[in-house]
Amino acid sequence: MPRFDxxxxxxxxxxxxALSEYVKNSGLEANLIELVLMRVSQLNxxxxxLDMHSKDARAAGETEQRLYLLQAWREAPxxxxxxxxxLAWCEAVTRLDPIHxxxxxxxxxxxxxxxxxxxxxxxxxxxxxNGWNRIAIPSRAEPGHYKxxxx
Numbered sequence: 803m804p805r806f807d808x809x810x811x812x813x814x815x816x817x818x819x820a821l822s823e824y825v826k827n828s829g830l831e832a833n834l835i836e837l838v839l840m841r842v843s844q845l846n847x848x849x850x851x852l853d854m855h856s857k858d859a860r861a862a863g864e865t866e867q868r869l870y871l872l873q874a875w876r877e878a879p880x881x882x883x884x885x886x887x888x889l890a891w892c893e894a895v896t897r898l899d900p901i902h903x904x905x906x907x908x909x910x911x912x913x914x915x916x917x918x919x920x921x922x923x924x925x926x927x928x929x930x931x932n933g934w935n936r937i938a939i940p941s942r943a944e945p946g947h948y949k950x951x952x953x
Contacts, residue, residue, distance in 0.1 A: 815937070818933050818934060821926060824923075825923065825927045828923035829920070830920060832862045833859065833862055833863065834884070834885060836858055836862055837868075838892045838927050839855040839931045840852065840872055841873075841875070841893065842896050842931040842932060842935065843931060845893065845897065846932065846935040848938050849938075849945040850938040850943035850944065851934055851938055853945035854945075855931075861950035865880075867880060868881070875889050883914075883915060884915040886911075887914065888916075890911055891912045891925070892927075896932055
């Protein structure tokens, strides 16, 4: 049973909703965004967000095979160099090293695939899903009821 319902405080989530909308309209590929949102939610163990974004990813045309193997993206041959750079970036930003931050090699890989502006947008996607995970997990948001967005 959920502990609390953050939608009862709409002003509290307005900034995250606005950032989510910004990311959605940033120009980054919809399937790339969904992969990042899924991967971060896997890292954080957020069942609600995994349910939501797996449904949105499928609605956007993502394959089940790529979703099933996302946790092992380094070993799976199904991801493009751009997607791999994004996944490495989202992992490094989500698991910030307390001493070194994001490693230079991860940054260089990301910059080889993303313009400076796109990297900012990618970083915003990582920030917003980490925020949503930090609402859904402690509130114990219940997965399974989400209906996918139209793409």
